[in-house]
Amino acid sequence: DLPMRPGKVERREFEYIRHGTQTLIANFDIATGKIIEPTCGDSRTEIDFLLNIHRIIESDLDAKKWHLIMDCLNTHQSESLVRLVAEKEGLNIDLGIKGKSGILKSMKSRIAFLKDPTHKIVFHYTPKHSSWLNQIEIWFSILVRKLLRRASFTSQDDLKNRILSFIDYFNKTMAKPFKWTYKGKVLAI
Numbered sequence: 001d002l003p004m005r006p007g008k009v010e011r012r013e014f015e016y017i018r019h020g021t022q023t024l025i026a027n028f029d030i031a032t033g034k035i036i037e038p039t040c041g042d043s044r045t046e047i048d049f050l051l052n053i054h055r056i057i058e059s060d061l062d063a064k065k066w067h068l069i070m071d072c073l074n075t076h077q078s079e080s081l082v083r084l085v086a087e088k089e090g091l092n093i094d095l096g097i098k099g100k101s102g103i104l105k106s107m108k109s110r111i112a113f114l115k116d117p118t119h120k121i122v123f124h125y126t127p128k129h130s131s132w133l134n135q136i137e138i139w140f141s142i143l144v145r146k147l148l149r150r151a152s153f154t155s156q157d158d159l160k161n162r163i164l165s166f167i168d169y170f171n172k173t174m175a176k177p178f179k180w181t182y183k184g185k186v187l188a189i
Contacts, residue, residue: 028136037056046078050081070123079104081114089119
């Protein structure tokens with residue numbers, strides 16, 4: 001950024017060095033308002049997401065039930081996620097073959113398995129174009145406003161460290177459950 005000066009507004013430099021990107025997988029605990037088990041890395045693959053979910057589940061082995069709310073991204077409905085849930089549930093069943101048979105046959109069959117309310121680990125998916133229903137999206141907007149907007153980072157490690165430091169700071173000083181204020185009134189045009 002180019003700083004403000006008398007008679008000049010803050011400006012954005014158009015020539016910059018792009019050092020790369022980082023993928024943040026964050027999990028919002030609605031009871032405490034804290035971000036738990038965040039993962040910040042170079043990619044957003046099925047395995048990255050699977051490892052994050054595994055870390056969440058392992059973070060509280062005494063939990064009676066996990067309700068995980070997310071959007072419909074393909075990594076959120078993957079074969080490896082179905083296999084993880086089946087393993088954690090102690091299900092010794094034939095899951096089938098991805099794209100061919102059984103629970104693994106299609107996205108639809110995998111979603112049905114992952115949404116099963118009788119499981120200890122239950123996934124809930126927001127409808128298309130409704131990610132605003134997911135409270136983590138509110139938290140991401142806080143991250144953007146408080147840390148990322150108008151920021152410059154010297155490297156991917158700098159970005160990663162500052163994001164993880166912000167999460168620690170947020171959890172210690174700002175974390176609280178979000179209070180919904182909508183009263184069910186019909187919106188007027």
